[in-house]
Amino acid sequence: MFKLAKGRMSIWAVIGAVLFMVVQVTANLNIPSLTSDIVNNGVVNGDIDYIWRVGMKMIVFSLIGILAATGNVFLASRTSMKLGSNLRNDIYSKVINMSNDEYDQIETSSMITRTTNDVIQIQNVYMMMLRMMLMSPVMLIGASFLAYNKNHRLTLVFLVVLPIMLIFVGFLLYLAVPKFKAMQTKTDRLNRVFREGLTGVRVIRAFRRDKFEQDRFEDANLDFTRNAINVNIIMAFSFPVIQMIISGTNVAIVWFGAKLIGVQAMPVGNLISFMAYAAQILVSFMMLSMVFIMIPRAQASAKRIQEVFDLKSTLKEDEKPVQADKTPGNHTLKFSHVDYRYANAEKPVLTDIDFKSQSGQTIGIIGGTGSGKTSLVNLIPRFYDTEKGEIILDGQDIRHYGLNDLRDMISFVPQKAALFRGSLRENMKFGKADATDEEIWQALDIAQATDFVKEDPAGLDQYVEQNGDNYSGGQRQRLTIARALVKKAAVYVFDDSFSALDFKTDAVLRQALQDDEHMQQSIIVIVAERIATVADADNILVLDEGEVTGQGTHNELKDNNEIYQEIINSQIKKGDEV
Structure with missing residues (x-):
């Protein structure tokens, strides 16, 4: 996963996001201590001026935390989305330049999933990593240290709570990770069945296989849905359990803290700040756990994308290729x-x-x-x-x-006539971007396509649907022949x-081909x-x-x-x- 990010993420944006995160955590960790000071030194002594002074500090730290969080989210989202954009560009570039041997190794439906869903998984995890995965351990360590300073005896509560959290998160990972990994292959299958149904709809109708194909899609859809529901049930179950652990921790802290306050071994304000630090510790642990649950799915997606980049091209080019002679004739x-x-x-x-x-x-x-x-x-x-x-x-x-x-x-007319959505002029210029209207009409004339093109008042500006579906099979063939003729080629x-x-x-x-001057050369x-x-x-x-x-x-x-x-x-x- 980190291999995919290399060279596709701005290192300065990552550093900026980390710095903003450190500032945010520092500000957030100061607020419970200031709360403790207000209670211990202000409320207890009735010192309103002290409360105002410390209260203003809390507001300043809160504003710093908000601004730092905004900067962190902005840079984290920007660089992770940029990573996704670069990955999609690189995958598309790789696919466009692959030999047919390479292209045959991965199904089209799987390639679409890898370019869309898999990339989204990676960019989302990087977003979480720059936010939660970095913030959680820093806050966990910082809050633990400050909580220990407030009262080291109360920190013994965490010796019971954290192992329970660790066991529960490990159980979640055991249940959720295989299902998260399966999501990608099930998405592949769903896309494949749906795509086959769309491209083969005429055959399906002709052979009256509508019910069979509908059942096949429903089977793939239900398989995907069941897996997604199971994942969501596991995740939904985790939140109330973790909340229960946090609530139980707070009850234990209040119970033991009250006893310490009763024997004057701990100020009231320290108990309040300790509870705040405890919440930060447990929430940080929970966020870190969520990241670790998401990472295996992103890792599976990264592996699938890397498979595309690792395809070895059978088409090797010389370091110093020979210059082609494009002059007509000979x-x-x-x-x-x-x-x-x-x-x-x-x-x-x-x-x-x-x-x-x-x-x-x-x-x-x-x-x-x-x-x-x-x-x-x-x-x-x-x-x-x-x-x-x-x-x-x-x-x-x-x-x-x-x-x-x-x-x-070389100008090539493939076996399957393929046209692209847009105007007819844009399609005709596919092989020669600077082709004039005169050259296009000449090619259409040779391809015997002039008559039906002129029937449309829009002429060369007429709209071409995807795959040229608004033309008959013969018309599509003549248009693809004309497109090839617009390009001046040797073969x-x-x-x-x-x-x-x-x-x-x-x-x-x-x-008409034999009579054309350029074709004769x-x-x-x-x-x-x-x-x-x-x-x-x-x-x-x-x-x-x-x-x-x-x-x-x-x-x-x-x-x-x-x-x-x-x-x-x-x-x-x-x-x-x-």
Whole structure:
């Protein structure tokens, strides 16, 4: 937990909070002694002036205590909230820059919990530490010393009370800590079930699994609720017991104190101040106990967050990366005997992938489901790293480029069309922040999206809902293609990005790509399930179980490649020509 705070909290704010806390405790410890002086020297002697003088001191100490407490709370809350803010920023930065191998190791629902709930647990505990955990022992020691000075015989009461408190707090820790730790995993489960229900709502309704999913969520919710209720019962039970111990202590102090006063072994004022110090001692002990109950939960949260930071990236960058050449034309892309396997997989998903291409050429990649098409194109922008072999772009192994430079050279359209909430213009500028409206309209025109965009009076300012839910599947695909085209890149990758388009729109869009001047100077990689989408490609790779079983033009493969022929026969009616 302290490792997470290093470098994310202001040391001066922490020191300031500690100093304010010391001033507050000092002021609070002086007030019972002044009360004792008023009773012993003022009330007993009827000295009103003395009462006023000491009373003014009490007011001054009270004001100092209030101001110091305000300063302590301000600095403690500010630095702990800053810690939470820095942790969230660092977690998000880590996640954004993780390779897909790392991202696959932690569920999305768990990642959300770690970024929100776990961070809140840590910042709350640090807030408590800068307030109560530091204040409690100082006040405990100070009040104990001053109480002993008032009457050392009465302090024998604490030899009975404190062991009882210690045993009770130990029992609380034994019961509460496991349940506090379980809260985080149960929160993960609740988030996961809820998220699956939201993202899969159409499937749930289509298969009439509403009741099943509702029961599943209710089960997770009840499990979380029972655990939370048990924790709260334990904590609720602790307060009256501790209050009873404090009240019993006061009764014992008054009982024995009255006897001491009766034999004139102790002034009345000393008894009053001793009771105040006793309250401070027991309250400090109680606050310290509460902190120790909360720490294990925060420690569990810190461990979960540290797991994110400890994920080792498989993507290594050279200390002195090669500068990428982003000028149009003259680009080459080569896969040289590339193998790749997913983390912990028994066998490679890609084996001995070998091909090359240059500017102005289109590479088509086709094959059955699970043949490794998406895995292959994910290697180009280094979403994953090869296990064996090299991917060479413009004469350099892509691992020698900086990741930012490499990905600046590549424009990627993922298999799932993803749009972001905001305006259409903001989405189109995702790959090129300074893109002009003219460039955006040109990209929309190539992507065959101009017509339906112009139908909205807002034009480029029209609102895009989360995931682009206010567009149809085909419209979303065309908009994501347009977004990729706005960015001027050396390599354009279309990962099954034409699947939601009808054959006519598919053909017109691909022809527009071929006719565009910039695209003629770039390398185009198209992954597709349909023969028609890749039929015009300069080189077509046929994948089967991660291996290239053939490559060449459509006509060459149609005559010589058995798997390609099977795909044709499964998609084309007998007697039709492709």
